[in-house]
Amino acid sequence: MRAASHISFGERVLRLFMPIVALAIAIGLWEAVVRYYELPPYILPSPTLVFETLKSDWGTLSESLLVTLRTTAIALLLAVIGGVLLALLFASSRLVELSLFPFAVILQVTPIIAIAPLLLIYLEPQTAVLVCAWIVAFFPILSNTALGLASVDRNLQELFQLYGANRWKTLFLLRVPAALPYFLGGLRIAGGLALIGAVVAEIAAGTGGRGSGLAYRIVESGYRLNVPRMFAALLLISLAGIAIFALLTLIQHLTLRRWHESALDRES
Amino acid sequence: MSAPAHAAASSDKPLAAFKGVGKTYPNGVTALEHLDFSIGRGEFLALLGPSGCGKSTALRLLAGLTGPTKGEIVRHSAGSHDVGFVFQEPTLMPWATVAQNVRLPLRLKNIEYQESRVQEALALVGLDDFRDAYPRELSGGMKMRVSIARALVTKPQLLLMDEPFAALDEISRFRLNDDLLALWRQLNCTVVFVTHSVFESVYLASRILMFTPRPGRVAAEFEIKAPEPRDGQFRTSPEYGAQCREISAALANVMADA
Ligand SMILES: Nc1ncnc2c1ncn2[C@@H]1O[C@H](COP(=O)(O)OP(=O)(O)OP(=O)(O)O)[C@@H](O)[C@H]1O
Ligand SMILES: [Mg+2]
Numbered sequence: 371m372r373a374a375s376h377i378s379f380g381e382r383v384l385r386l387f388m389p390i391v392a393l394a395i396a397i398g399l400w401e402a403v404v405r406y407y408e409l410p411p412y413i414l415p416s417p418t419l420v421f422e423t424l425k426s427d428w429g430t431l432s433e434s435l436l437v438t439l440r441t442t443a444i445a446l447l448l449a450v451i452g453g454v455l456l457a458l459l460f461a462s463s464r465l466v467e468l469s470l471f472p473f474a475v476i477l478q479v480t481p482i483i484a485i486a487p488l489l490l491i492y493l494e495p496q497t498a499v500l501v502c503a504w505i506v507a508f509f510p511i512l513s514n515t516a517l518g519l520a521s522v523d524r525n526l527q528e529l530f531q532l533y534g535a536n537r538w539k540t541l542f543l544l545r546v547p548a549a550l551p552y553f554l555g556g557l558r559i560a561g562g563l564a565l566i567g568a569v570v571a572e573i574a575a576g577t578g579g580r581g582s583g584l585a586y587r588i589v590e591s592g593y594r595l596n597v598p599r600m601f602a603a604l605l606l607i608s609l610a611g612i613a614i615f616a617l618l619t620l621i622q623h624l625t626l627r628r629w630h631e632s633a634l635d636r637e638s
Numbered sequence: 639m640s641a642p643a644h645a646a647a648s649s650d651k652p653l654a655a656f657k658g659v660g661k662t663y664p665n666g667v668t669a670l671e672h673l674d675f676s677i678g679r680g681e682f683l684a685l686l687g688p689s690g691c692g693k694s695t696a697l698r699l700l701a702g703l704t705g706p707t708k709g710e711i712v713r714h715s716a717g718s719h720d721v722g723f724v725f726q727e728p729t730l731m732p733w734a735t736v737a738q739n740v741r742l743p744l745r746l747k748n749i750e751y752q753e754s755r756v757q758e759a760l761a762l763v764g765l766d767d768f769r770d771a772y773p774r775e776l777s778g779g780m781k782m783r784v785s786i787a788r789a790l791v792t793k794p795q796l797l798l799m800d801e802p803f804a805a806l807d808e809i810s811r812f813r814l815n816d817d818l819l820a821l822w823r824q825l826n827c828t829v830v831f832v833t834h835s836v837f838e839s840v841y842l843a844s845r846i847l848m849f850t851p852r853p854g855r856v857a858a859e860f861e862i863k864a865p866e867p868r869d870g871q872f873r874t875s876p877e878y879g880a881q882c883r884e885i886s887a888a889l890a891n892v893m894a895d896a
Contacts, residue, residue: 525729528703532723533746543745547733629733629772 415598420605423598431587431599435606438583441496441568442561442614445503449560452504453511454553460512461519461545462537478509482567486574495575499583502571507564510556518552519545551630554622561614569607584610651714652676653796653828654700660708660853661695669695671853673709677830682822684839685832686885687849687857688893693832694726696854697798700830722794724802726832728781730773730788736760737769740788747792759787762817764810779806786814790821797822797829804834812870815841819868836886841873846885850892857892860885 397417403409404416411419424431456474460467482502489498522545530540572585584603591599627633655676662668669692677683677700685693698704699711701723722743730739740756743749760766763783773781782805789797803811819842822829833839839846840862848858862881864872872878 523729525725525727526731528698528701529723529725529729529742530746531703532701532721533743535746539746543742544731547731550733629774631774 412595412597415601419598420601424602424605427599427602431584431602431606434582434584434587434603435610438565438568438572438585438607439610441500441503441583442564442610445500445568446507446557446561446564448500448504449507449511449564450557453508453556453560454515456512457515457519457549458541460516461541467516474509474512477505482506483570483574486571489571490575499568499571499575502574503564503567506567507560510559510563511553512556514552514556514559515549518549521552522548551626551632554618554625558615558618558622561618562611565607565611565614651679653679653714655712656696656699656709657712658709659696659699659706659711661692661699661704662707668853670699670706670855671708672855675847675856675859677828680826680828682819682829682842682844683831684843684846685830685849686834686836686839686846686889687854688851689834691849691852692854693849694800696849697723697800697830697832701798720792720795722789722792722797724782724785724789724797724799726800726804728773728778728785730781730784732773735770735772736765736776736784739773739784740791743788743792749792755791759791762790762821763787763814779810782806783810783814793825793827795825795827797827799829800832801834802831803838811838812873816869818842823867836882836889840878840882840885841868848885848888848892850895858888860888 401417404414409416415423456470460471482505485505486498486502489501492498493501526544526548527540530544535543568583569585572583573589575586576589584607587603588600591597591603623633653676656673659670659673660668661670673692673696685696687693695704699706701721702713731742734742737756737760740759741751744751744755756769757766760769763786765780765783765787768776768780773784776784782802786799786802789799803814806814815838818829821827831839831842833842843862846860846862847856848860849855850857860881863877
C-alpha cells in the first residue's frame with residue numbers, strides 16, 4: 371500500500387551526479403590554477419598534494435581523526451543522556467523548568483570559544499574539550515525534547531485522562547512517543563554541533579594542550595607552515611561532519627519511517 | 639407496580655444532570671449558558687444544534703474532561719467511571735498501529751489484554767483487515783471508525799460520541815447506525831450522541847435535545863416515537879418523515895431567532 375517513490379530514474383541520476391560533477395570541476399580548476407601560476411605549497415597546495423599528504427601522513431591523521439570522533443561521540447552520548455533527563459524533569463515539574471531553563475539558555479548563547487579558555491584553566495585539556503563539545507550539543511537536545519514532551523495532542527491527552535492513566539503510562543505511552551521526532555531532530559543538530567564544539571576547544575587548547583585531535587593537528591601544522599597537512603586535516607573534519615549527519619539522518623529515517631509525516635515518501 | 643424496587647429507583651434517578659451549567663473559556667468565549675437537562679439511564683440522547691453552539695463542550699463537561707464555570711453537573715454513576723468517548727477528530731496515536739490504538743483503553747485501565755475484544759471491536763467497524771496499518775495509511779472515515787472501535791472495546795456503560803459518522807459515506811453510516819443501535823440494546827448502555835443531522839438523530843435517538851446558537855442552552859426537547867427495534871423500515875416510514883419535518887422546522891426556527 372505504500373506509495374512508491376515517484377522520482378524518476380533520470381532525476382535520481384541527476385541529483386547524485388550533478389554535485390559530483392560540480393565538485394570535480396572545482397577541484398580541476400584549483401589544480402589548474404596552482405600549476406599555471408606555479409603557486410608554492412605554503413601558499414596554496416594543489417589537490418593532488420593534499421591527497422598525497424593525506425596518504426603519507428595517514429598514520430598521524432587517522433589517529434587524530436579517531437581522537438576527534440571519540441570526543442564527539444562521547445560528548446553526544448552525554449548530551450543525549452543529560453538533555454533527555456533534564457527535559458523529562460522539566461516536563462514533570464514546572465518549577466524546575468522555570469528555575470533551570472534560563473541557565474541552559476545562557477550556556478547556549480555564550481560563544482563556546484569564549485568559555486573554552488576558562489575551562490582549560492580548570493580542567494585537563496582532554497576533559498575541557500569534552501565539556502565544550504557537550505555544552506554545545508546539549509542544548510538542541512534539551513530544547514527539542516522539552517518542546518516535544520510539551521506538544522502532545524490535547525485530545526489524546528484527554529483520552530488518557532478519561533481512562534485514568536497514571537503519570538508513568540501517560541509519560542511512556544503518550545509523551546515519549548510524541549516527543550521522539552522532536553528529539554531525533556535535535557539529535558541531528560547536536561551531532562554536528564558536538565563536532566564543532568570539539569574542534570573549537572581543541573583549537574583553543576592549541577599546542578599548549580597535549581591534545582592530539584584533528585583541530586590540534588591543524589594548529590600544529592599551521593605553526594610549521596605545513597599547509598598541505600592543514601588542508602588534509604580540514605578535509606577529514608568535513609568528511610567526519612558529513613558522516614555524522616548522514617548517520618543521524620539514517621537513524622531518524624529508520625525510526626520514523628512507519629508513521630511520521632517527515633518520513634513520508636514524497637508524491638508528485 | 640410490580641417492578642422490583644431497585645429497578646424503579648435506578649430509572650428514577652438520572653445518570654447525570656446538568657444544573658444551570660455555564661462554561662466560559664479562558665479566552666472569554668461563553669460556549670454554554672443556563673444549560674439544564676438530565677440523562678436517564680439506558681437512554682439514547684442526541685444533541686442537535688448549529689455549529690459552534692457548545693455541543694462538544696457539553697460532552698467534554700459530561701465526561702469530566704473540563705469543569706463548568708457556572709452551575710454543577712450531578713453524576714449518579716454506579717461503580718467505576720466507565721465511559722467511552724469518540725472525539726470529533728479521530729485522535730489516534732500516529733506511532734501505533736490500528737490494533738494497538740484500539741487496545742489502548744484496555745492497557746490504560748489495566749484490563750487484561752484480550753485479543754478477541756480488539757478483534758471484535760475492529761470487526762464491528764469493518765476494519766479487521768487493517769489491524770496492522772498505521773493511521774496515516776487510512777482514509778479520514780477509516781480513522782474515525784478506528785476511533786469508534788477504541789471507544790467500544792471496553793464495552794462502556796456510558797458512550798459519548800461527537801459526530802462520529804460525519805466523515806462517512808451514507809451506506810457505511812446507515813450500517814454503523816444500525817450496529818450502534820444493536821450495540822446499545824445489547825450492552826444496555828447509555829449513549830449521548832452529538833450530530834448535525836436531523837435525519838440521523840431521529841433515526842437513532844430516543845430523545846433529542848436541540849441547542850440554541852452560542853451560548854448554547856436547550857431550546858427544545860423531542861421524544862422520538864418509533865417501533866422497536868428500529869430498522870431500515872423505520873427510515874422509510876411516514877412517522878419517521880413526520881418527525882424529521884417537525885424537528886427540521888424547529889431547528890430552522892431556532893437558527894432564525896439568533
Ligand atoms: N478550548 C477552547 N478554548 C476556547 N474556546 C473554545 C474552546 N473549545 C471551544 N471553544 C469555543 O466554544 C464554542 C463552542 O465550541 P464547541 O466545540 O463546543 O461547539 P460545537 O457545538 O461542538 O460545534 P461543532 O458542531 O462545529 O463541532 C465555540 O465558539 C468555540 O470557539
Ligand atoms: Mg463539536
